[in-house]
Amino acid sequence: MAHLSDYDIRKQYFATVKKTRRLSPENTEEVREIIIELKDPAFECEIDQSFGVLLDHKDEFGNTLHHRLYSVADLPSKSKNKTRITMLVKRCNYVDAFSGEQQKGIASNYLCDRKVGDEIRITGPYPLPFSVPEDKESNLVLIGMGTGIAPFRAFIKHIYNNVKDWKGRILLFYGAQSGLELLYQNEIDDDLTNYYSEETFKAIHAFSPRPLWHDPVVLEQTIEERAEEIAEMLEVLNTYIYVSGHEKVKEGLDKAFAHVMGSQEKWEVRKAELIAGKKWVELIY
Numbered sequence: 001m002a003h004l005s006d007y008d009i010r011k012q013y014f015a016t017v018k019k020t021r022r023l024s025p026e027n028t029e030e031v032r033e034i035i036i037e038l039k040d041p042a043f044e045c046e047i048d049q050s051f052g053v054l055l056d057h058k059d060e061f062g063n064t065l066h067h068r069l070y071s072v073a074d075l076p077s078k079s080k081n082k083t084r085i086t087m088l089v090k091r092c093n094y095v096d097a098f099s100g101e102q103q104k105g106i107a108s109n110y111l112c113d114r115k116v117g118d119e120i121r122i123t124g125p126y127p128l129p130f131s132v133p134e135d136k137e138s139n140l141v142l143i144g145m146g147t148g149i150a151p152f153r154a155f156i157k158h159i160y161n162n163v164k165d166w167k168g169r170i171l172l173f174y175g176a177q178s179g180l181e182l183l184y185q186n187e188i189d190d191d192l193t194n195y196y197s198e199e200t201f202k203a204i205h206a207f208s209p210r211p212l213w214h215d216p217v218v219l220e221q222t223i224e225e226r227a228e229e230i231a232e233m234l235e236v237l238n239t240y241i242y243v244s245g246h247e248k249v250k251e252g253l254d255k256a257f258a259h260v261m262g263s264q265e266k267w268e269v270r271k272a273e274l275i276a277g278k279k280w281v282e283l284i285y
């Protein structure tokens with residue numbers, strides 16, 4: 001993936017916050033769904049894209065702008081000259097490795113603090129590293145942890161609402177640390193359940209046994225439990241594996257897929273094939 005400083009930020013747009021609501025429960029890490037509206041017809045955004053959020057911020061290196069990317073998290077809604085885009089934002093707070101002090105992520109805190117009616121500066125859109133394959137027979141294994149589920153939620157809605165007669169199988173693995181797994185799991189938010197009746201779609205929740213503790217996600221185990229089904233999918237050439245989310249999502253994936261394939265060597269060969277065919281693609285941040 002390109003370095004952030006390589007992204008062209010010359011085209012800038014203003015968007016108004018139309019809706020902002022916390023999705024994750026109060027005593028867990030904050031994740032918000034934020035819906036913004038752009039009135040500029042020049043800004044056209046699709047499901048396999050991200051866009052930038054730009055804010056004025058002076059840092060210790062003399063930079064005066066802070067630019068961060070966010071995935072399109074639902075089908076963009078377009079009417080006349082307006083586009084509405086949904087994003088899922090996790091409020092990032094981290095401990096500075098040098099000072100040991102608690103720091104606030106700049107763009108994510110800025111976004112999570114915005115109120116309805118506030119304006120934000122947008123750049124892009126930019127392509128995501130993966131997209132919905134054109135071949136409707138393609139199988140998709142989508143692994144989206146935390147806010148990494150954002151692009152896949154848009155992909156699944158697009159496949160079943162717009163493409164329609166999708167023939168391939170889709171397995172979505174989702175989950176997170178610290179209660180985030182509750183995202184889209186209640187009556188209002190569980191919009192992925194709309195597709196559970198689709199024969200080709202299965203959403204599998206990688207469940208932490210102690211959701212409010214900082215347990216590692218049990219993704220590895222959850223994938224291993226589905227070994228037979230995934231191995232069958234990996235027998236055919238048009239199977240794609242897309243991985244999205246914070247770096248931690250990658251931990252244990254090779255081990256899990258080695259289990260699926262029956263050995264480390266077999267997985268190494270198959271993974272190299274997938275990578276060469278752009279069928280193993282990661283969006284890691």
Ligand SMILES: Cc1cc2nc3c(=O)[nH]c(=O)nc-3n(C[C@H](O)[C@H](O)[C@H](O)COP(=O)(O)OP(=O)(O)OC[C@H]3O[C@@H](n4cnc5c(N)ncnc54)[C@H](O)[C@@H]3O)c2cc1C
Nearest residue numbers: 068069070071088089090094105106107108147150246285
């Ligand atoms: C293509 C692309 C799409 C993205 N899509 C989304 C999205 O849909 N939703 C979303 O919330 N973020 C997304 N991100 C990440 C986002 O761009 C920012 O990196 C994130 O919001 C932190 O920015 P910040 O300015 O708040 O933090 P900064 O001020 O840049 O501080 C960054 C610090 O926070 C840590 N950090 C960054 N992300 C996380 C995380 N997820 N969990 C824990 N620590 C973290 C970093 O390691 C670093 O220490 C995406 C990134 C890319 C490259």
